Amino acid sequence: MAMLGKFDVREDPEQKAKCDETMELLLAAGYFRVRIKGLSDFDKVVGGLAWSIQACNFAVDIDVLYQENTILGQKIALTERIVLVLSRMKCPHSIEPFQIQGGDFIHIFPVIQWLVKRVFERRAEIGDFNRAYTLNQYNKRFGELTDEIKSTSTKENVEDIRARHQPKRRFRCLDKKKKRFNNADERRKRIHSTLVEFGQMHQLLDTSDGSEKPQQDVDALIKNMVNEKSKITTQIVNSLVNQQQDALRGIIEDFEEKEKARLEEALLSESGQQQLALRTFKVQLNKQNERINTLQMNIEQTQNKKEQKKNSALEIKQQHDQLQEELEQIENQTKNVDPEALKRVQALVADYEAAKKEETELRAKYRKERDELEQENAKLEARLQASPDADSAENERMKQIEEQYQLVSDRLQKQRLAMAKKVREISALSRRIDDIPSANELAQYRQAFFQLYNQSAVLYRQTKQNYTLYNTFTDMIDYMTKEIMLIESINEGYP
Incomplete structure (x- = not known):
């Protein structure tokens, strides 16, 4: 069998330019497989179409696994599914499977351009949703850390307040001997003495309901501490404490409760100020967020208006390009036709239009004359019926009118026959022009x-x-047959 010869296949420069524009458009949209040099143009186009359709949230029921030396039927079956999905997406540009398989990029490019536009619109639609979903997931996972940071800062502020407002010693007891307190009364006495040293007796004095003597004793004790600069002896303190043990016990208990309440109130007052400052900061933050949202909405509205104007400009440009292509196609078709035949057709069309116009005018004129003749005939018949013995001149006039009517009818019939002949010639020339294939065909x-x-x-x-x-x-x-024959001969020769 003869070897398959090599043919010189010429590339269409317009197809090549459209192919490059299509690949650049797919690359700009985010389909980076077009950079692979080992893939054919068919694989790149089919992959780009499938990727764009899936990015627009439409399913394509195809198997895009690479197969080497795919036959023509498999390629067309693959492209038929893509064309079916494009029809479901209501693509304004019509395309056939054999055009995708054959690499007709003049018809493929508008489809790719429309799909890429849909991909960008889809990304803009789901961008805000994805951003909100991401923020929601972040707050679900890391929101507790923010609360922990706030609670940690609050605890640090409380510790700072406690460090600033530590109790300070104002007086000092002169009894420096260390005694062991074996019972509860002695411990209470020591507590009372220590509170007096730190200047906390005003709360104890407010809670006392008995006589003024304990208060006077305590005042005297404080006065002696101040005057003697902490040289008071422990015997004096013990004598004062022993006088009112029961009263002091109740005073100490009330003091402990009020001291605890005072500390809590101080902490609450500090935390309240912090909460007030935090609430004020939150209000200011909400106002700033509202202002930011308003500015973002204005920016989005401006961008939408810009996109709308851009889309309208693109549509107008596409319409202009389509009209330009149609004009070029018409010019190409007129170039392929014989000029003399075109002139003859134009002359015949002009004659046809003139004959049609003349026919319309003649019909109107003859219809008007017919109506007049019918009216006159009706009048004459009425007169004949009224006077049966009329002149013969009227009869002759009627004959002349009928003869004239017959002549006009004959002329009209001849004109109709001539017009029908012209129409047949025009139809024959039109069929001959249609038999000449166009550039697209x-x-x-x-x-x-x-x-x-x-x-x-x-x-x-x-x-x-x-x-x-x-x-x-x-x-x-053949080799196996010879081998079998050789083995059989050996077997027969050496039994």
Whole structure:
């Protein structure tokens, strides 16, 4: 079988330019597989279409696993599913499976451009939702850390307040002997003495309900401490304490409760100030957030208006391009037609229009004359019925009118026949013009020839492989037959 020859396949520069624009558009949209040099244009286009459709939240029921030497039928079956999904998406640009398979980038580019536009619109729609969802998930996971930080700062502030307001010693007892307190009364006495040293007796004095003597004794004790600069003896303190043990016991208990309440109140007052400052800060923060949200809404509205104007400009540009393409197609079609035939057709069309206009005018004129003649005929018939013995001149006039009417009818019939003949000639010329293929049809024929050539090349390659395999098996059978015959001869010669 003869070897398959190499053919010089010419590339269309317009198709090449559209191919480059399509790949750049897919790369700008985020489909980076177009950078792989080992992939064919068909794989890149099919992958880009499938990726764009899935990015628009539409499902494509295809298997995009790479297969080497895919036949023409498999490629068309793959592209048919993509075209089906595009029809569901209501794509304004029509495309056929064989155009995708054959690499007709002039028709593929508008579809890719529309899909990329849909991808960007989809990203803008779900961007705010994804951002809000991300913030929600962050607050769910790391919101507790913020509360812990706030509670830690509050505890530090409380510790700072306690450190600033530590109790200070104002007086000092002169009894420096260390005694062991064996019972509760002696401990209470010591507590009372220590409180007096730190200047906390005003709360004890407020709670006393008995006589003024304990208060006077305590005042005298404090006065002596001040005058003697802490030289008072422990015997004096013990004597004062022993006089009112029961009263002092109640006073100490009340003092402990009030001291605890005072400390809590101080802490609450400090925390209240902090809460008030925190609440004021939150109000200011909310106002700033509202202002930021308002500015963001204004920015989004401005961006939306900008996008709308941009989209309208793109639509106007696309319409202009379509009109330009249609004008170029019409010019190309007129270039392929014979100028003389075109002039004849134009002249015949002009004659047809003139004849049609003349026919309309004649019909109106003859209809008017017919109506007048019918009216006059009716009048004459009425007169004949009224006077049966009328002149013969009226009869002759009626004959002349009928003859004139017959002549006009004959002329009208001739004009109709001539117009029908012209119409037949125009129809024949139109059919001859339609028989001449246009540039688009020639391009489709060329694309179909390329597809048939590729298919025949694949079939030739498969047939050649089958022939080679058949010859190999035939040789193996011959060798095995000879080997069997040799073994049988050896077996017969050496029993």
